[in-house]
Amino acid sequence: MPWGRRRNQGDATNNLPPTGAGPGSAGDGADESGGVYNQEMDEATAIANQGGAQGHHPEAGFRPPESRPYNRDEPYDQYASAPHDLDARGSSIAQDEPPMPHEGPPIAPEEGPGVQPDAFRVPPSPSPVDGAGQEHAMDGGGHQAPLESEPADSAPAFPEPVVIGARPSFPAELGPLSTKAANMSGSAVPDTALDGGDLPGLLVRGASLRGEDHRNTGTIRQDSMGMWRVTDGKRAAVLACATDGVGSEPFSHRGAVAACQLLRDLAQANVSHFLKAAESAESAANIKFIWEILASQLAQQLSEMAVRQKLEPKTVSTTLAAALIEENPTHPAGHRYVILRVGDATAYLLHDGQFINRFADPHGGDITDTKTWSLPTSVGDVGATVGILRPGDMLMVCSDGMSNPMTTDDACEQLARWWGGDQVPGLMEFGWQVGYRVKSYGDDRTAVCVWSR
Amino acid sequence: MAQVLPFYLVCDESGSMAGEPLDAINASLPEIHSEIGSSPVVADKTKFALIGFSDDAEVVLELSDLSMITSIPGLTEKGGTNYSSAFDLLYDTISQDVQKLKGQGDQVYRPAVFFLSDGQPGDEWEGPYKRLTDPNWSYHPNILAFGFGAVDATTLQQVATVRAFIADGTMGPAQALREFAQSLIQSIVSSGSKPAQNGALTLSVPDQVPGFTALPADEI
Numbered sequence: 001m002p003w004g005r006r007r008n009q010g011d012a013t014n015n016l017p018p019t020g021a022g023p024g025s026a027g028d029g030a031d032e033s034g035g036v037y038n039q040e041m042d043e044a045t046a047i048a049n050q051g052g053a054q055g056h057h058p059e060a061g062f063r064p065p066e067s068r069p070y071n072r073d074e075p076y077d078q079y080a081s082a083p084h085d086l087d088a089r090g091s092s093i094a095q096d097e098p099p100m101p102h103e104g105p106p107i108a109p110e111e112g113p114g115v116q117p118d119a120f121r122v123p124p125s126p127s128p129v130d131g132a133g134q135e136h137a138m139d140g141g142g143h144q145a146p147l148e149s150e151p152a153d154s155a156p157a158f159p160e161p162v163v164i165g166a167r168p169s170f171p172a173e174l175g176p177l178s179t180k181a182a183n184m185s186g187s188a189v190p191d192t193a194l195d196g197g198d199l200p201g202l203l204v205r206g207a208s209l210r211g212e213d214h215r216n217t218g219t220i221r222q223d224s225m226g227m228w229r230v231t232d233g234k235r236a237a238v239l240a241c242a243t244d245g246v247g248s249e250p251f252s253h254r255g256a257v258a259a260c261q262l263l264r265d266l267a268q269a270n271v272s273h274f275l276k277a278a279e280s281a282e283s284a285a286n287i288k289f290i291w292e293i294l295a296s297q298l299a300q301q302l303s304e305m306a307v308r309q310k311l312e313p314k315t316v317s318t319t320l321a322a323a324l325i326e327e328n329p330t331h332p333a334g335h336r337y338v339i340l341r342v343g344d345a346t347a348y349l350l351h352d353g354q355f356i357n358r359f360a361d362p363h364g365g366d367i368t369d370t371k372t373w374s375l376p377t378s379v380g381d382v383g384a385t386v387g388i389l390r391p392g393d394m395l396m397v398c399s400d401g402m403s404n405p406m407t408t409d410d411a412c413e414q415l416a417r418w419w420g421g422d423q424v425p426g427l428m429e430f431g432w433q434v435g436y437r438v439k440s441y442g443d444d445r446t447a448v449c450v451w452s453r
Numbered sequence: 454m455a456q457v458l459p460f461y462l463v464c465d466e467s468g469s470m471a472g473e474p475l476d477a478i479n480a481s482l483p484e485i486h487s488e489i490g491s492s493p494v495v496a497d498k499t500k501f502a503l504i505g506f507s508d509d510a511e512v513v514l515e516l517s518d519l520s521m522i523t524s525i526p527g528l529t530e531k532g533g534t535n536y537s538s539a540f541d542l543l544y545d546t547i548s549q550d551v552q553k554l555k556g557q558g559d560q561v562y563r564p565a566v567f568f569l570s571d572g573q574p575g576d577e578w579e580g581p582y583k584r585l586t587d588p589n590w591s592y593h594p595n596i597l598a599f600g601f602g603a604v605d606a607t608t609l610q611q612v613a614t615v616r617a618f619i620a621d622g623t624m625g626p627a628q629a630l631r632e633f634a635q636s637l638i639q640s641i642v643s644s645g646s647k648p649a650q651n652g653a654l655t656l657s658v659p660d661q662v663p664g665f666t667a668l669p670a671d672e673i
Contacts, residue, residue, distance in 0.1 A: 165454035165558075169493035169520065213646060216494055248655075367551070367563050367591050368456070368654075407560050408454040440455035440498040 159432065165410040166439035168212070176218035189220050189253055194431045195227055202238055202325060202335065203424045206448035207434040211401055213442035222246075222253045223399045223444035224318075226260030229327065230268040235275050236327040239267050240448040244345050244399035246317040246374050254309070255302060255316030259375055262301050263322055263340075266294050275326050278336045278386045288384040291340045299376035306376070317374040319343025321397040325389060325450055334390040335452055339397070341383040344372040346403050349387065350394040353416045355406065358385050372400075394419055394451045401445035405438045424451050456560040458644055458654040459500045459516055459550060461594070462637065463539055464528055465570040466505040469602060471530040474571060477627040479527040481634030488638045489519045495645035496520035498654060500554075504546065506539035507531035516550045534570065536578035536612070540585045543594070547585075551592045562654040564594040565644075567637050568612055571602030571626070586614055595656050597640075599633050599665065601626055606668055613670035615658055621666045629664040636662040 161172055174191070196205040210221035222245035230239045241260045245252025267274070270290065277286035303313035321341040329335045339347040339358050347358040373380030389395050405411045418425065418433050425433060434447050464478060482503075489495050496519055503514040505528045513526050547564050554561050586593050598613035600606075601620030609617040620629045636659045643657030661667055
């Protein structure tokens, strides 16, 4: 599954301090379609399971990703629209639905303070939090409808998005809904995705938000993210990814989703290789060597997925930045990590209140250039680096919708205030934080953060 | 502290532009102003400047946020057609403007120049042009060249770095210039409102403009 359901197993581990967050429902709002078969992920798994020539390099000792079962209960999803239909939202399919059935009891929505479960089934007034995240609460001044069991004025109000630096000249608002039907299963890419998990010593929070430019025009979020615990049976690691579908390509949202999942399979099969390389003397060069090979496998698998969906590979173009962090520290100073990227998605280390870009600053030039390398057809010179995540530090992978506004000191300072302390925010708060507004920065924004605590 | 795509409209003010052509351009300026100035999403991300040239060149409107000014001053016909002064002034103006924007913390995207002329240049302009378009000069702009009247296609293709458009004769100059202004507005609005290449600001270039034939720019 793209990211776990762990968040529904209780809020106790989220370290959620009392904030303005009211009773919440599942953060990503993608549950409406419940159990929809996700063709993209099935495609990704099917390709990964082929193994064969493209997945196996006996010389390098890499194993092809192991096959795993997936849910074939739902009928195979044929797209209603033609491949060259340029309305991306009209051809999108659910990316947040798990292909596998839950092992446990049916999942109930998260319950906030003082809310009876029945109140969710027939709410007396519209819930302020739905698939549109905090934006819904922003309309009409952030008024939150009280639920039956609470006195009218005791529920705290939900905060507006924070404005950092120059204020946009227009209020935050959602644009029109798409008029086109989505795919046959009726789901679309939701505006916002939130996910997170807590392991001993490593706390993960991820948010992928549709940008204001897309909201204003009623077009689809093209960023995606993923977070998993991966293990090849010998070593285990946390994998965090952020992807950014190329804006001008009509199906890049699919590439963004699939790239995370294909990387998950490749990373899982190669955890030990990566971590051993990270421990070696020439760690950066060795990591890069492994990543060059895997990136080209990933590119090939992504192209094949596109072709199977009767799309040109270029139309699913996406950038990617991923962090693989060893679950059990093998270095005295902390958890070893590896960063892998294609294109201008990037990674930062937050240490001592300072954000350090783990790659040479692309904005160091005088004029910002808009070209980027991307999977699958112009991978270019991939990026790879290694480091140690010390206790108290945080590692973030993100799309350029996050790194562009971080060229301003104001944004870095605010983010460091939120994320550089002892407290790790809960999911809703983290999503609200990532949704800060800066004039002119309306791109989709995705950040997956891993704290060592 | 914003990301900005600067647009420069560089317009011929030579004697042959007198009358219908300049009237048409001047009539389009309020429209450019209101279309962009009244769209906060676009105005937040773009800035606009107007340069007129004939024997000399002058900055008629310095690089501005169109939502913050009351109007765009008009152009007036002057003398001959001298491209080198236009390119020299562009080089200096872009240098100052970009440095100023970066000084206030803005992230600046490659400037876009919409160059409009109705006559062949009477001077040697290759030197100033080379300096303006030198790939090693980090601020070198993207140039779209539009032409009608006496200017020839070869010249336009030499001036353009992205695409050139030459009037195809199906419309009078006034109407063709209205179409030109529309395509400028569209380019600014598209560049400012739709994330394109990789989500960052990319110049949205028209493929076709009614009344004009699109031509490829010469390779530099």
